[in-house]
Amino acid sequence: MKTSNGVNKSTIVWLSIIIAGGLIGWAILSSGGSNSMSSQSTSVGTNSISVNGPTLGDAQAPVTIVEYGHFKCPFCNRFFRETEPQIVEKYIKTGRVKFVWKDFPFEEGADLQRAHQAAYCANDQGKFWEYHDALFTYIWDNYFSRNLNGEEALVFTDVKLKEFSSQLGLDTVKFNSCLDSGKYAQLVKDNYNEGIAQGVKSTPTFFINGQKVVGAQPFSVFEQIIESKLQ
């Protein structure tokens, strides 16, 4: 069947399909994140991601996962509860992967900034990860699991942050002094700015040996990327 100008009508339909497919292909080809899968470098673009944040696992591990996250982000929380334990079990405990935390508190709310600073105060006493886990667990138990909006609520008051330090057996005098002084306010800001420079737009965002992975992806996605880096 032909139109008045001689163009086969089914051609138009197929042409539309090809154009749609072409646009998707073009989007894939022109999008960012150009690092080679086989690269072992942690540099991305023109900037380097420093890997000197709180680290879980063997410092000599061949694969480094850097997470940009924040403690009130529900998807960071989902990653923490569902995917991170599997990565820890399969790769971190076996010395093949190390996991580095970077702050990216882009949401409004002073309590979020304070929570990130408090985690570094706990780090001074060698308990960053315990504190990190306590923050994520608290907001899950009291907000997200009850379908309450923990992102906008005042969740991490100074009183609560100091309470966590006590529960974890930290020296509370040192911890309180650290938190009250705002000792790590600049470090949290620096991490955020570094994330912006690396093209981080949402949380959680990961860099696996430099390869950007956005969002709380399933464990199988992390597994395949890690395995390709270990080859």
Next chain:
Amino acid sequence: MQKYLQNFEIAWRSLYEEIFCSPKYLTLALFVAVTVFLFSIWLPNLGLIRVVIFSPDFTFLKKALFLWDSLGAISTNFSLLTASFTLFISVLFGLNISLAVYYFKKRITFQKAGGISIAGMLVGLIGVGCASCGAIVLSTLLGVGAAAAVTGILPFGGQEFSMLSIIILLGALYITAKKATDTLVCKVKSKN
């Protein structure tokens, strides 16, 4: 009210007869809907998808497996609400485009509805995609801080864009589908 119900019935019948009963247009609608849905899931990680597709470290089977596994993000990286919105918008994209092609082939002018469709799709692009802690398209357009501020003041955290898109796409679909029943004749103007 009666008139609106009648118009709605006309639009639905037209959509049913022209799209759902035509294997060709139904296939096109499904193809576009699936493409938009996949694109929405992969949107934040297009760079990663590209790297995997062109990586010599991945066999063809591993590439296919990676793409399949990455679709699991619909359950890990979307809330039930945002996943539903994404699915609904994808279906509406498919129906709008299929109907637009039908119009193009029938050579029926549909500027008004076509304009509304395009507007709906553009708004949908802002809301759709990665729903993890902020709309990724909005972040790209406005920057992370501004996007967080905008979504922060909105009562549904940016999902308003998805809702708006659904309303506009439904409106466009209604107008175009209703128009499909208009006969291609010149109407006699009433003298009164």
